[in-house]
Amino acid sequence: MAHKIRFTKMHGCGNDYIYVNTMEYDIPNPSEAAIAWSDHHKGVGSDGLVLIGSSPVPEADYTMHIYNADGSEAMMCGNASRCIGKYLYERGLTDKREIRLLTLSGVKTLQLHISHDIVECVTVDMGEPVLEDEAQFISSRGLNKGVFVSMGNPHYVIFTDNVDLVGEMGRILEYHPAFPQRCNIEFAHVLSPSQEGSTTIRTRVWERGSGITLACGTGACATAVAACMTRRAGRTNDIVMDGGTLHIEWRESDNHVYMTGPAEFVFDGEIESSE
Template sequence: MSKIPFTKMHGCGNDYIYVNVSQHPIDDPIQAAIRWSDRHKGIGSDGLVLIDKSPIPEADFSMRIFNADGSEAMMCGNASRCIGKYLYERGLTDKTEIRLLTLSGVKTLLLHVENNVVKRVTVDMGGPILEDESQFIASRGLSQGTFVSMGNPHYVIFTDNVDQVGEAGRALEFHPAFPQRCNIEFAHIEADGTIRTRVWERGSGITQACGTGACATAIAAFLTGRAGRKSNIAMDGGTLSIEWCESDRSVEGRFFQKNHVYKTGPAEFVFDGEIDSI
């Protein structure tokens, strides 16, 4: 049986297994994600991320992400930050602005590099999708939250009890209001304006952080008058800075586009290893 080299990384505690499939193809990523993500019998992670060359000229690289239950996600903000660090520090690119193809479209990664080390990554998450689904959701028995799509669905509930994430998150993921299931965020505005958030991720359960969930929470806070266009989202594994850009502007030669959501945070290597192929 052949061995597959992998790298484990995390962004604010949201940990994934990364494989460069342009060099080491994986025949069955669904089963690989399920087996390798097991925290007792495998490597342990929130899922599996495949890094590859881009099949289209509009992007430099591509990613696919499979949750711990084998379901494929459209996008992951924390994983995309880790990919930026991986590509740059492993010598696969010398670019500090990388175009990454995801199932939610092409995302731009802006690397903040100091002494050849990627300290932080800002991800252009694109514009949120805010079609009014409130009537449909309410007709299925829910009315306490705000629905936001960041290429994947999120339902944000502001509450004094964010620790209900376990029991309530599990039930809401599979609620009839969400035919394709949903990511659930429980959020509370702290005295200093920080938004304390806990996440139940579709297909993975409680996670230390969720990049798209942080974006959805910041947008929901703005839409409901609880915060401005810039927020710090404090999740179990760390804090992410989110800005929903109000107008076009240029910062240090980098273009920021009106209505796009920009997420900034760290990315870290955990360890490298090899595992039996599936």
């Protein structure tokens, strides 16, 4: 029997997802729903589906499950996590300004920056980047022009003067044999030299399972880490993506990467489900 499910469409720097509160609605086949609802011609149109739920463990307040437009489940999404923080606070589900979000890559802490009861931006503790072992794995398979960084999901960052190569090379590299689980691909160009202040880096992203997206939070983090590792930039960077700018800090004190950026509501709606 068909029934209606309320959803909210949100975006972080243009990275747009459909959000459903699973504390109110059951989505038994989220992969199928993500494929159908993300379709820009026959569905709502989005980069994927995000499910918000209550946490089964005391270490977290809420859960996030994210499904790409092709139905594959992602480990983590920085832009989606910021949107969840705004959703939870402004929809009255919490009054906390610090929210612990359980994801498939662990618990992420969201710090909400609020003015007049509006969440203006969110800082996410993205945890520590994973580098060395997988980087050696990639090099052994002939990919030595980029930098591999895992931010809970895999990223391969290529520094180039032509970031528009993302359209030509993104899909090829996503499915390269070196990445048996596929990979997110970033093409990055340093626009200003490293200095005490933030370095500006122009980045375009090919997201695993979604293709070219306007922004990617974990991709911005991976780009900043890769730039610092290769001495192209310092530990504080502004990553300029197609949909907007994310501020990334890789702190020496705890080796964690902190991402700060906006989150926006687009619209609310209802969609019919036959499940």
